[in-house]
Structures are given as structure tokens and as C-alpha cells.
């Protein structure tokens with residue numbers, strides 16, 4: 001199958017890794033992975049860019065590695081944005097249609113969304129997404145697509161996501177310096193949701209939770225639309241730090257042990273499985289049991305779940321939705337974490353893996369790549385919108401309302 005147009009490029013600059021995916025859109029419309037590269041990230045402390053040149057170098061390396069594999073140079077990408085500087089708020093806005101009842105036309109929808117997004121933002125924040133949730137016509141609510149319906153007043157509920165302008169600009173500047181233009185910026189949990197969630201889960205209600213290195217970002221869905229989001233400043237690095245302190249071992253060793261033998265439930269970990277642990281400095285290696293390692297990880301996992309629950313409650317999610325939680329991001333791979341999540345939060349829980357790309361089994365099997373897969377899906381939709389530019393506003397609007405473009409750009 002031949003490729004159709006320029007390659008689609010996703011760039012997820014995390015605090016632990018930089019992921020680059022290069023995909024082709026085939027003539028049958030399906031997306032095929034040409035290259036995936038994961039390189040160690042540099043220049044971040046938690047979710048903040050603290051060393052510009054180091055970050056540029058890490059991005060450049062990841063991009064070049066993917067270009068070599070794909071055998072093609074790329075010049076632009078869709079990038080992810082996340083972290084404690086991101087804020088979100090729900091808003092409602094509306095417009096009168098006419099003194100008398102009339103049909104809703106596309107321009108009404110545009111103006112209603114415009115009215116809903118005109119909330120006053122803190123001075124340092126800029127708009128990232130305005131995501132329509134549902135429309136209201138006169139006294140009828142829960143309308144997905146009001147085009148053609150009759151009414152006197154059209155209103156819309158939207159979920160607005162904003163990010164600190166300087167944080168986003170610094171990231172874009174680093175990407176630019178590494179040689180790529182930024183086609184669009186996407187809130188990372190939204191990209192993860194796009195890659196991992198089923199339409200049924202969104203309909204029933206679900207929370208997608210992206211556990212990265214330095215932080216955890218989440219986004220909830222109900223009735224098919226994003227509702228609230230939040231972030232907690234704890235990710236996989238904190239698990240590794242606890243192991244390093246608890247076992248008095250260097251960070252690289254703590255990371256290796258966590259990945260190879262770690263588990264979120266100490267009960268199931270054998271005291272008879274033994275392994276060597278490097279010591280600090282010149283001291284000889286020691287032997288410890290898997291149980292000892294997991295007794296360090298379990299309380300951290302419990303604490304992380306308590307923080308997640310607090311964050312959800314503070315944002316107004318008192319009862320977790322019926323489809324429960326979908327855990328994704330690299331740190332979601334900790335053995336037993338999904339089960340512990342289900343048990344503690346008392347809802348269904350599963351691991352979130354990306355879907356929707358051909359020739360990408362390795363990439364799709366890695367939850368650390370879910371955001372990047374979602375960025376590819378977003379990039380594809382952007383291209384679709386650009387292609388349809390000439391086929392009229394109504395078509396684009398219908399795509400938007402059908403969730404085909406969840407990111408009504410500011």
C-alpha cells in the first residue's frame with residue numbers, strides 16, 4: 001500500500017524519555033508506523049525544563065534516531081504538553097438564535113463555542129484546548145450535534161484546558177532549536193485517551209491516568225466528553241527514589257531492580273526470590289529478597305493512589321465513573337499496580353495501551369508510548385481537517401462534533 005502525503009510525526013518530550021514516532025498515512029487511510037525512537041530525556045526537573053541545551057540535545061537525538069530508521073527526514077511534529085502548570089475549567093456560554101424559533105446553522109455553533117470560551121484566564125495562562133461537551137437548546141440538554149435543530153437559544157458546555165505560556169513556549173523553543181516546527185500542541189492525557197480508550201468507556205465514564213516519571217496527569221470522561229483533569233507531582237521516579245533510599249543503592253540500580261523485580265503488592269512477592277543489589281561507593285554488593293523490595297514499593301503505590309483519589313475529589317470527581325480507571329504511561333507497568341488500583345479505588349482498572357497503528361506491535365505494547373500514539377492520531381486528524389478545508393465548514397464542524405476532532409483550537 002502506498003503512502004499518502006508527508007509523514008505524520010509525534011514528539012512526546014517527557015521528564016524520563018523523549019519519544020518520536022514517524023507514521024505514514026496509506027492510500028486506504030490507515031496509519032502505518034515507520035519508526036519509533038525512545039531516548040533518555042535530559043534537561044527536566046520533574047515537569048519543568050531547567051536545562052534548555054540538554055533538552056534540545058535529547059530531542060535532536062530522538063528525532064535523528066527515528067529519521068534514520070524511517071529513512072526520511074522530518075521537519076515538523078505534533079507535541080504533547082502536560083504538568084503542574086496545566087489548568088482546566090468547565091464553562092458554559094450561549095447565544096440567542098432569534099426572537100422566533102429557528103434552525104441552528106454552523107455559524108451559531110461557532111459563536112456559542114466562542115462565547116463559552118471567553119472566560120478570564122490568569123495572566124500567565126494561555127488556551128490549549130476548548131473541548132465541547134454538549135449543547136443545550138432552550139430547555140433541552142445533552143445534545144451532541146445541534147445542527148439543523150430548532151430553538152431560540154443555543155448554549156454549549158465546554159472543557160477548557162490552559163497551560164502556562166512560558167512553559168509551552170520554552171518547550172516549543174527547544175523543539176524548534178532541535179530542528180522541528182510545531183504543528184500543534186496537545187494536552188498529554190487527551191492524547192493518551194485518544195490512543196487508549198474505547199468509545200464505550202468514554203460513554204460510561206472513565207478516568208485515564210498517565211503515570212510518567214516526574215508526575216501523573218489524569219483526565220476524566222463522561223457521556224463521551226472530557227469533564228475534568230488534574231495532575232499530581234508524583235510519578236515513577238519517586239518509586240525509584242524510595243528504592244534507592246530504602247536499599248541504600250544508586251538510582252540506576254534502584255531503577256533496574258524496580259523494573260525487573262518490582263511489585264506494588266508485597267504480599268504476593270516471594271521471600272525466596274533473591275537478587276544482588278549494588279551498594280553505594282566501594283562497599284560490596286548485598287543479596288536481598290523480592291519481598292524486601294516490594295515492601296518499599298507497596299506503601300509508595302498506596303500513597304500514590306491516595307493522592308490520585310484526593311486530586312480527583314478536589315476536582316469534583318467524588319464517585320469514580322462506571323468504567324473505572326485506565327492506567328497508562330511508563331510507570332503503569334509496575335507489576336500489580338493495576339490490580340492494586342482496582343482494589344483500592346473499588347472500580348474496574350486496566351492498563352492503557354495505544355491502538356490504531358499498523359506495524360507497531362512493540363510500540364503499542366509499551367504504555368510509555370500511549371501519548372505519542374495519541375499525538376499521531378491527532379496529527380492525522382489535523383491533516384484531515386486541512387484536506388477538508390475546501391469541502392466546507394459544515395463538514396469540518398460535523399467532524400468536530402462527532403469527536404473526530406476533539407481539539408477545537410483556540
Ligand SMILES: Nc1ncnc2c1ncn2[C@@H]1O[C@H](COP(=O)(O)OP(=O)(O)OP(=O)(O)O)[C@@H](O)[C@H]1O
Nearest residue numbers: 014015016017212213214215236237330331334368
Ligand atoms: N517495567 C517498569 N516497571 C515499573 N516502572 C517502569 C517500568 N518501565 C518504566 N517505568 C517507569 O516509567 C517512568 C517513565 O514513564 P514515561 O516514559 O511515561 O515518563 P515520561 O513521559 O518521560 O514522564 P512525564 O510524563 O512525567 O514527563 C519511569 O519513572 C520509569 O521508572
Ligand SMILES: [Mg+2]
Nearest residue numbers: 014212329371
Ligand atoms: Mg509522559
